[in-house]
Amino acid sequence: MESVLIAIGGNALYDKKSGNNLSPTMVTEVCRRIVEVVQSGYLPVITFGNGPQVGNLLDMAETSARLFETPVTLDTCVSWTQGEIGYWLTRELTKQLLEAGLHKPIMAINTLVEVNPDDPAFQKPSKPVGKFIDAEEAQRLYEERGWIVGPDANRGYRRLVPSPRPLRILEADPIQHLIQHEFIVMCCGGGGIPVYLKDGVFQGIEAVIDKDFTSCLLAKTLNIENLIICTEVENVYLNFGKPDQMALRRLSLSEAEQYQQEGHFGAGSMGPKVAAMIDYVRHGGKRAFITSLEKVVEALAGKAGTEIHAAVSV
Amino acid sequence: MESVLIAIGGNALYDKKSGNNLSPTMVTEVCRRIVEVVQSGYLPVITFGNGPQVGNLLDMAETSARLFETPVTLDTCVSWTQGEIGYWLTRELTKQLLEAGLHKPIMAINTLVEVNPDDPAFQKPSKPVGKFIDAEEAQRLYEERGWIVGPDANRGYRRLVPSPRPLRILEADPIQHLIQHEFIVMCCGGGGIPVYLKDGVFQGIEAVIDKDFTSCLLAKTLNIENLIICTEVENVYLNFGKPDQMALRRLSLSEAEQYQQEGHFGAGSMGPKVAAMIDYVRHGGKRAFITSLEKVVEALAGKAGTEIHAAVSV
Numbered sequence: 001m002e003s004v005l006i007a008i009g010g011n012a013l014y015d016k017k018s019g020n021n022l023s024p025t026m027v028t029e030v031c032r033r034i035v036e037v038v039q040s041g042y043l044p045v046i047t048f049g050n051g052p053q054v055g056n057l058l059d060m061a062e063t064s065a066r067l068f069e070t071p072v073t074l075d076t077c078v079s080w081t082q083g084e085i086g087y088w089l090t091r092e093l094t095k096q097l098l099e100a101g102l103h104k105p106i107m108a109i110n111t112l113v114e115v116n117p118d119d120p121a122f123q124k125p126s127k128p129v130g131k132f133i134d135a136e137e138a139q140r141l142y143e144e145r146g147w148i149v150g151p152d153a154n155r156g157y158r159r160l161v162p163s164p165r166p167l168r169i170l171e172a173d174p175i176q177h178l179i180q181h182e183f184i185v186m187c188c189g190g191g192g193i194p195v196y197l198k199d200g201v202f203q204g205i206e207a208v209i210d211k212d213f214t215s216c217l218l219a220k221t222l223n224i225e226n227l228i229i230c231t232e233v234e235n236v237y238l239n240f241g242k243p244d245q246m247a248l249r250r251l252s253l254s255e256a257e258q259y260q261q262e263g264h265f266g267a268g269s270m271g272p273k274v275a276a277m278i279d280y281v282r283h284g285g286k287r288a289f290i291t292s293l294e295k296v297v298e299a300l301a302g303k304a305g306t307e308i309h310a311a312v313s314v
Numbered sequence: 315m316e317s318v319l320i321a322i323g324g325n326a327l328y329d330k331k332s333g334n335n336l337s338p339t340m341v342t343e344v345c346r347r348i349v350e351v352v353q354s355g356y357l358p359v360i361t362f363g364n365g366p367q368v369g370n371l372l373d374m375a376e377t378s379a380r381l382f383e384t385p386v387t388l389d390t391c392v393s394w395t396q397g398e399i400g401y402w403l404t405r406e407l408t409k410q411l412l413e414a415g416l417h418k419p420i421m422a423i424n425t426l427v428e429v430n431p432d433d434p435a436f437q438k439p440s441k442p443v444g445k446f447i448d449a450e451e452a453q454r455l456y457e458e459r460g461w462i463v464g465p466d467a468n469r470g471y472r473r474l475v476p477s478p479r480p481l482r483i484l485e486a487d488p489i490q491h492l493i494q495h496e497f498i499v500m501c502c503g504g505g506g507i508p509v510y511l512k513d514g515v516f517q518g519i520e521a522v523i524d525k526d527f528t529s530c531l532l533a534k535t536l537n538i539e540n541l542i543i544c545t546e547v548e549n550v551y552l553n554f555g556k557p558d559q560m561a562l563r564r565l566s567l568s569e570a571e572q573y574q575q576e577g578h579f580g581a582g583s584m585g586p587k588v589a590a591m592i593d594y595v596r597h598g599g600k601r602a603f604i605t606s607l608e609k610v611v612e613a614l615a616g617k618a619g620t621e622i623h624a625a626v627s628v
Contacts, residue, residue, distance in 0.1 A: 018383030057394075060378040067370055069332030076398055080371075083397025084390055086424040087507050091516045094426075094484060099514065105487040110400040110422040112408075170408060173419040174497050183488050193401050200413065202405045 003043040003179055004226035004300065006034070007215035010049035010190070012230060012293055013085060019131060021053040021081075022088045029293070031092045034184075035100050036297045043182055045175075045224060046089065049211040050081040050190030055130020055159055057081060062145065074161060075193050075204030082110055082189035089186055097184075106184040112170040112202070113192030113209055119164035125150075127163035127208045132156035153269070162207040166192060166214040169221060176222045188214045216276035220283045227280050228289040228296055228305075229273050236274060236290050236306040238264050248306045253281050256308045277308045286310055317357040317493055318540035318614065320348070321529035324363035324504070326544060326607055327399060333445060335367040335395075336402045343607070345406045348498075349414050350611045357496055359489075359538060360403065363525040364395040364504030369444020369473055371395060376459065388475060389507050389518030396424055396503035403500055411498075420498040426484040426516070427506030427523055427531075433478035441477035441522045446470035467583070476521040480506060480528040483535060490536045502528045530590035534597045541594050542603040542610055542619075543587050550588060550604050550620040552578050562620045567595050570622045591622045600624055 008030055015023035037044045057080050061072035086108025097104055125148045133141070138149040138157035152158040169175070169192060178185045191209030195202045212229050219227045235247035238259070251259070256278050265271040270290070277288035291298075291305025299305030322344055329337035351358045371394050375386035400422025411418055439462045447455070452463040452471035466472040483489070483506060492499045505523030509516045526543050533541045549561035552573070565573070570592050579585040584604070591602035605612075605619025613619030 015383075020382050020384050021386075056381055060374055060381055063378055064374040067374055068334050069329075070334050072335075076401070079397040079401035080394040081397070083393040083395070083400075083424060086397070087390070087393035087426065087518075090424060090426055090484070091509055091518065095514065095516050105485075105491075107485050107488045108424040110397060110404060110424075112401065112404055170404070171419075171421050174421045174492065177419075177495060177497070178488065178492075181491060183491070195405055200409065202409050204401075204405065 001041070001043045001182055002226065003045055003224045004037060004228060005045045005047060005215055005219045005224045006037065006228045006230065006296060007212055008046065008048045008230050008293070010051040010053055013048065014052040019056070021056055021084060027088050027092050031089065031096045033293050033296055034093060035096045035102070037300070038097070038102055038104060038184070039100065040297050040300065042226070042300060043179065044184055045179060046184070046186040047188040047211055047215045047218065048085055048089070048186070048190070050078065050085060050208070051127070051129050052131065053081045053085065054078055054190055054208055059130055073204055074206040074208065075195070078190045078193045078208060079110065082193065085189055086186055093184070104182070104184050106186070107178070108186040109171060109175070111187045111189065111192045112195050113166045113188070113214055114168040114170065115164040115194045115196055115205060115207065115209065116167060117196045117205055121164040122162045122207070125160040125162045127161050127210065128152040128158035129161055129208060130159050132158055163210050164194065164207050166209050166217050169214070169218055172218070172221050175218070179222060179224070188218055210272065212273050212276045216280045219280050219285055223284065225286045226289070226300065227277065227285055228291065228299065229276065230293045230296065231273065231290055232292065234292045234295050234304060236265065236270055240266070250302070250307045250309065252311050253278065253308060254311070281308050281310050315355070315357045315496055316540065317359055317538045318351060318542060319359045319361060319529055319533045319538045320351065320610060321526055321543045322360065322362045322607070323544060324365040324367055327362065328366040333370070335370055335398060341402050341406050345403065345410045347607050347610055348407060349410045349416070351614070352411070352416055352418060352498070353414065354611050354614065356540070356614060357493065358498055359493060360498070360500040361502040361525055361529045361532065362399055362403070362500070362504070364392065364399060364522070365441070365443050366445065367395045367399065368392055368504055368522055373444055387518055388520040388522065389509070392504045392507045392522060393424065396507065399503055400500055407498070418496070418498050420500070421492070422500040423485060423489070425501045425503065425506045426509050427480045427502070427528055428482040428484065429478040429508045429510055429519060429521065429523065430481060431510045431519055435478040436476045436521070439474040439476045441475050441524065442466040442472035443475055443522060444473050446472055477524050478508065478521050480523050480531050483528070483532055486532070486535050489532070493536065493538070502532055524586065526587050526590045530594045533594050533599055537598065539600045540603070540614065541591065541599055542605065542613065543590065544607045544610070545587065545604055546606065548606045548609050548618060550579065550584055554580070564621045564623065566625050567592065567622060568625065595622050595624050
C-alpha cells in the first residue's frame with residue numbers, strides 16, 4: 001500500500017471564532033478528508049501543526065505561574081498540544097473509520113525532534129503562535145510580559161518564538177515499523193517536541209519547529225512515497241494576487257527549482273513550503289503536493305493542487 | 315522475551331516540594347529502574363498515573379478560562395498529562411538506554427479508554443487530584459469554585475473527581491503489535507483519556523480513570539505475563555501499622571482472595587490495588603506484584619515485594 005504523508009496546519013483545526021484550541025467541526029472535516037484518502041487506496045501518515053494552540057497554552061502556563069515553582073517551558077507546552085490534538089483526532093477518526101467500515105488501527109504518538117541549540121533561529125524568533133492581537137495589545141504584552149511580537153500575514157500581530165530546523169526524529173524507527181504494518185500514525189505534532197543533546201543528556205529547548213520541515217524530514221527518513229502540505233489555497237501561484245496570477249499544476253524538480261531561484265515564492269508563506277517539497281523530491285521523494293485539505297484526494301489523482309514530481313528517467 | 319507491565323504512580327514523578335508537575339530527579343530514578351528491568355531480560359510496558367499533574371493542569375485551565383470561550387474539560391487535561399509525562403519519560407529513557415548500550419526503540423502513545431457514562435462513580439467523585447490543601451482552603455475552593463474536596467490519606471484535603479471503571483482500551487491492537495516486536499511502549503497515561511460512545515460518536519467525559527485498573531485491563535487484554543503495581547511501600551501487609559503487622563510475600567490466588575474477603579486491605583489504599591492484581595491473575599495473568607519502584611527487579615526474581623501467582627496445576 002502506497003503511503004502519503006499529509007501535513008495539516010494548526011489553523012485547520014483551530015476554532016478562530018471562539019479561541020478554543022480545537023473546533024469540533026474542523027476536526028470532523030479534517031478526519032473526513034483522511035478517511036477519503038484511505039478509501040482511495042493510500043495509507044495516510046498524519047502530521048499536524050500547533051501554532052494557535054501552543055500559543056494559547058504557553059499564555060495559560062505563564063498566567064498560572066503561581067502554580068509552579070519553575071515556569072513551564074515551551075517544549076512542555078508543545079507536548080501538551082501533541083496530547084490534546086492527538087486525542088481529538090484519534091477520537092473523531094476512530095468513529096469515522098468505523099462508520100466507513102474501515103478496520104484500520106490508528107494511534108497518535110509523542111514525537112521528540114532533535115535541533116541544534118546554535119541554530120541561528122534562536123537569535124531571531126520567527127514562528128507566530130497564539131491569537132492575533134492588535135498593535136496596542138502587542139505593545140502592552142511586549143512591555144508587561146516581554147513577548148516578542150511581529151506582524152503576521154496582514155491580519156494583525158502575533159507572538160513570535162524561535163523555529164530551528166529539525167535534525168532527527170527520535171521515534172523514526174517505531175513510526176516506520178507502524179507504517180510498514182499499515183497502522184495509521186499521527187505524529188510529529190507541532191513539528192515535534194524540540195530537544196538537544198548536552199553532555200549526553202537530552203534537554204528540552206524553547207522553540208516551535210516548523211511542521212512542514214519536520215514532515216519533509218520524516219518523509220525523507222522513512223521513504224514515504226507522497227508528501228502533501230495542506231494550505232488554505234488549492235495551488236501555488238506565480239504572481240500571486242496580481243492580475244496575471246497563474247496556478248502551477250505539475251512541475252518537474254528542475255522547473256520548481258528554477259521558479260524558486262527566480263524568487264517567485266514569498267519568504268514567509270509559500271517559500272518555505274516549496275523549499276520543503278523540493279528538498280523532499282531531491283532526496284528521493286516521488287511526488288510532493290501543495291493543495292487545500294478538500295483537494296487532497298483529487299491531487300493524488302493528478303486532478304488538482306500543485307505537484308512537484310521526480311524526473312522520469314527515459 | 316517475557317513482558318512486564320509496570321504501573322508507576324503520578325506521585326513517583328511529581329515534585330512535591332516545588333509543585334512542578336515533574337521532578338527531573340524522580341524521572342531519572344524511574345527511568346533507572348526501567349533500564350534495570352530491561353537489563354534483567356524483561357520487556358517493560360510502562361503505564362503511569364497523573365493525579366497531582368492533572369489536578370494542576372485542571373486548576374490552570376480553570377484560572378485561565380478567559381482564554382477560551384468553552385471551558386477546557388478534564389478529559390483534555392488528561393490528554394495534556396499524557397503528552398507531558400510521555401515526553402519527559404521518553405527524553406530521559408532514550409538517554410539512559412543509550413548510555414547502557416541497549417538499542418531498544420521506545421515510544422509514548424496517546425491512549426483513549428472507553429467508560430460507561432452511567433458508571434455510579436460519576437455520582438460520587440473519589441479520585442484525589444492536584445495538590446494537598448488545608449481544611450480552610452478546601453472550604454474556600456468549595457465555595458468559590460465549586461470544587462468537591464475530601465480528606466486524603468491523613469495528609470490534608472484534595473480535590474476529588476469521578477473515577478469510572480475502564481472498559482476498553484482503544485489502542486490495544488497497536489500496543490500489542492509494538493510489544494510483540496519488542497518496542498518499549500509507554501501508554502495508558504493517567505489511566506487513559508476517558509471517552510464514551512454516544513449515538514455512534516466518541517465523546518470525552520470528565521473523569522480520571524484509576525491507572526491500576528487500566529493497567530490490569532491492558533495486561534489482561536494483551537496477555538502480558540507479569541504485572542507490577544508500584545507503591546511507596548515494599549509489600550502488602552496484614553494488620554498494617556499495628557504491632558503485629560506482617561509483610562505478605564508470595565500468595566496463591568486463593569490465599570489472596572481469602573485475605574481480601576476477610577477485609578485485610580484498606581478500601582482507599584491497598585484494597586483496589588490487590589483487587590486489580592486478583593482480577594488479573596484470575597483472568598490468566600501469571601504473576602502480579604505490589605512493591606516499591608526500587609524493588610521491581612528483585613520482585614521479579616522472587617526476592618522482594620508481594621506476589622500473587624496463578625495456581626500451579628500438579
